[in-house]
Amino acid sequence: MSEARITRILMISPDSSVTSDQLVRKVHTIDDGLSVKETCYGCLIESDEKTMSKVMAVVRETYHNEVFSKVRGFPMGDPRRCRAQHGTRPGYSQLEAEWECLPLIQSALDDIDAGNTEYTVPEEKKPLSVRQMKEISEAFR
Amino acid sequence: MKIFIDPPNSMILFDLVERFGHEPLSTMAVIQEKVDNIEVDMPPMNVTLDDVVKGLKYAGVEVPSGVRGRMALWGPMIEAADAAIIIDEPPFSFGCVGCDRSNELAKYLLKRRKIPCLTVKYPSNEEEAKTMVGQIKDFLGGLGE
Amino acid sequence: MTIRIAELSCGTEYSGVQFEIESAARSVGAKIVYPDVSYDQVKEALDRFGFTPKSPQLQLMIARAISLADGKYDADAVFITTCFRCAEAALVRNELRRFIQENTRLPVVTYSFTERLKASQLLTRMEALVTIVSRKELLARERQTGLTAGLDSGSSTTKCVIMENNKIIGKAWTTSGDVVQSATQVLNEAMEMAGVELKQIEAFGTTGYGRFTLGDHFKAKLVQEELTVNSKGAVWLANRQKGEATIIDIGGMDNKAITVRDGVPDNFTMGGICAGASGRFLEMTAKRLKVPIDQLGDYAVKGNWVNAKMNSYCSVFGIQDLVTTLGAGKTFEDVAAAACHSVAEQVYEQQLQEVDVRRPIIQVGGTSLNKGLVKAIGEVLGDEPIVPADSQYIGAVGGALLSSGFL
Numbered sequence: 109m110s111e112a113r114i115t116r117i118l119m120i121s122p123d124s125s126v127t128s129d130q131l132v133r134k135v136h137t138i139d140d141g142l143s144v145k146e147t148c149y150g151c152l153i154e155s156d157e158k159t160m161s162k163v164m165a166v167v168r169e170t171y172h173n174e175v176f177s178k179v180r181g182f183p184m185g186d187p188r189r190c191r192a193q194h195g196t197r198p199g200y201s202q203l204e205a206e207w208e209c210l211p212l213i214q215s216a217l218d219d220i221d222a223g224n225t226e227y228t229v230p231e232e233k234k235p236l237s238v239r240q241m242k243e244i245s246e247a248f249r
Numbered sequence: 250m251k252i253f254i255d256p257p258n259s260m261i262l263f264d265l266v267e268r269f270g271h272e273p274l275s276t277m278a279v280i281q282e283k284v285d286n287i288e289v290d291m292p293p294m295n296v297t298l299d300d301v302v303k304g305l306k307y308a309g310v311e312v313p314s315g316v317r318g319r320m321a322l323w324g325p326m327i328e329a330a331d332a333a334i335i336i337d338e339p340p341f342s343f344g345c346v347g348c349d350r351s352n353e354l355a356k357y358l359l360k361r362r363k364i365p366c367l368t369v370k371y372p373s374n375e376e377e378a379k380t381m382v383g384q385i386k387d388f389l390g391g392l393g394e
Numbered sequence: 395m396t397i398r399i400a401e402l403s404c405g406t407e408y409s410g411v412q413f414e415i416e417s418a419a420r421s422v423g424a425k426i427v428y429p430d431v432s433y434d435q436v437k438e439a440l441d442r443f444g445f446t447p448k449s450p451q452l453q454l455m456i457a458r459a460i461s462l463a464d465g466k467y468d469a470d471a472v473f474i475t476t477c478f479r480c481a482e483a484a485l486v487r488n489e490l491r492r493f494i495q496e497n498t499r500l501p502v503v504t505y506s507f508t509e510r511l512k513a514s515q516l517l518t519r520m521e522a523l524v525t526i527v528s529r530k531e532l533l534a535r536e537r538q539t540g541l542t543a544g545l546d547s548g549s550s551t552t553k554c555v556i557m558e559n560n561k562i563i564g565k566a567w568t569t570s571g572d573v574v575q576s577a578t579q580v581l582n583e584a585m586e587m588a589g590v591e592l593k594q595i596e597a598f599g600t601t602g603y604g605r606f607t608l609g610d611h612f613k614a615k616l617v618q619e620e621l622t623v624n625s626k627g628a629v630w631l632a633n634r635q636k637g638e639a640t641i642i643d644i645g646g647m648d649n650k651a652i653t654v655r656d657g658v659p660d661n662f663t664m665g666g667i668c669a670g671a672s673g674r675f676l677e678m679t680a681k682r683l684k685v686p687i688d689q690l691g692d693y694a695v696k697g698n699w700v701n702a703k704m705n706s707y708c709s710v711f712g713i714q715d716l717v718t719t720l721g722a723g724k725t726f727e728d729v730a731a732a733a734c735h736s737v738a739e740q741v742y743e744q745q746l747q748e749v750d751v752r753r754p755i756i757q758v759g760g761t762s763l764n765k766g767l768v769k770a771i772g773e774v775l776g777d778e779p780i781v782p783a784d785s786q787y788i789g790a791v792g793g794a795l796l797s798s799g800f801l
Contacts, residue, residue: 112285178277181279220379348451
């Protein structure tokens with residue numbers, strides 16, 4: 109990955125009471141060498157790698173399981189990917205879909221943090237055997 | 250450890266891998282290398298004919314160019330991965346992962362490498378979410394540094 | 395006014411061709427846009443459309459098409475494009491093209507690309523989309539007025555037509571050599587036939603490969619791609635200006651299949667990567683059989699293609715097949731019929747799958763003078779095409795007709 113810049117998406121879980129505005133104000137206070145752009149789902153942040161590590165550590169510490177993040181390939185406001193230029197970028201629906209799932213992930217993480225680390229892996233459902241299917245069908249005769 | 254995530258642009262997987270102390274390998278990082286290359290001017294992604302030709306390493310010329318272009322970018326990541334986490338049939342996979350054939354091929358190449366590989370089910374309720382997150386945490390925890 | 399072309403596509407960015415598509419659009423004054431859709435709209439769209447492809451990008455294409463059909467997103471034309479050799483995408487591409495045509499009045503063009511696509515290959519198609527949108531009134535013109543000339547500079551032949559008060563009064567053609575020289579020659583011949591002088595001609599219209607060079611040279615009022623110009627010429631010549639039709643133009647280098655509504659194209663395909671599917675193949679056959687090209691069709695109508703089956707569509711191997719068949723004692727007639735049938739079959743398999751053939755079928759261009767090829771197209775499509783008089787002059791007629799709109 110390029111050392112020159114890191115751009116990240118910070119996305120607030122829909123179940124969180126944190127607002128984009130609050131998040132933006134918070135990250136602004138962490139370091140000067142950071143560009144921030146508020147979005148409907150949270151914000152975009154951009155800086156060098158060292159600053160980004162510092163910012164991410166604070167974000168994780170402060171918002172814990174309420175804010176999620178991934179890196180973004182394009183710089184902030186890049187006209188090649190800007191929505192105003194062409195319309196939505198192809199990955200937009202993906203972000204939307206994942207955003208809808210965040211409350212489930214948030215609650216699972218909260219649960220694990222509370223010490224409830226047990227979980228069950230459901231058994232794979234197998235299709236009915238032909239013999240069983242035949243029996244059922246014959247019962248309807 | 251370097252963890253290949255599938256879908257390779259998934260925010261949830263990227264976040265969880267990082268949260269649990271490993272390095273996610275994602276398409277975003279590869280795309281960044283492309284878009285930051287000032288010597289190429291092929292917007293939006295600076296994927297060039299040369300890249301698509303490089304994809305021949307993974308799929309023959311009779312395979313659509315979109316598959317080969319993707320493999321040119323993902324292939325080296327798959328080769329660099331120490332382990333992988335795959336979400337089975339996620340309801341979302343747009344943009345970078347819009348081509349089902351490429352997604353299938355990526356999964357196969359991961360399995361062929363015989364690296365530790367966890368497949369999880371996309372959750373539809375809290376119970377399933379706990380299973381998915383728990384499985385990922387345990388899998389990553391068991392990989393070591 | 396910038397024309398907004400909505401792109402419904404899969405694979406363009408990872409094939410490295412998105413830039414080429416956008417360059418082609420930009421060079422004709424258009425802009426590529428993607429209709430905005432939300433994740434929920436994608437789910438809804440798939441239910442409504444009734445086809446759920448496995449690839450999510452194809453799902454997104456469907457949602458974008460529905461957004462256009464519902465008028466939720468504003469665009470002037472539609473460009474549907476997917477990777478060559480992807481079966482799933484080919485199904486979606488064709489069904490979406492049909493859906494757009496049934497549910498909107500937007501002109502649409504489909505294209506399957508490889509990674510080697512260059513902007514220049516798309517120029518004519520993009521230009522045609524822009525013409526259809528920006529020159530609606532001009533394209534609605536059904537009568538030629540004044541004294542005008544049309545010049546069609548094609549890859550094989552150059553044609554000129556002079557028209558006065560909606561009648562052809564002069565015409566000439568020659569094989570294409572130097573663009574300006576060939577055009578000057580046919581213009582002089584046509585003027586001589588019409589009994590007019592250059593200074594009397596009120597407007598020029600140019601089309602075909604050499605249109606820009608000729609446009610500059612003759613200070614043409616109309617310089618326009620051959621898809622829209624040929625369509626107008628075809629419906630004028632066939633007297634089918636109203637209603638629907640399909641125009642088939644098998645050219646020396648590329649083939650066009652255009653569906654029109656009131657003389658204006660709403661869908662078209664162009665092909666031109668295989669000589670075996672073009673007029674060039676018939677030329678080569680004639681040469682190999684040592685018969686004049688204008689007699690090949692007469693031989694063909696008397697023959698039966700079944701007797702001289704070819705194993706290859708290729709212009710090299712296919713012709714070899716024909717020669718071998720001839721050596722085995724089959725008649726010239728059967729071999730000529732097989733050559734015509736081969737071209738017709740390929741046009742059917744390659745071009746006509748990308749448009750919905752509407753009746754009547756109007757066959758035009760130089761190859762429409764070949765009766766054998768017209769018969770073969772009729773056999774393949776199950777309906778004899780109309781071949782209007784002067785069918786080889788469609789481009790020139792269209793040029794003369796449309797340029798009179800500038801008087």
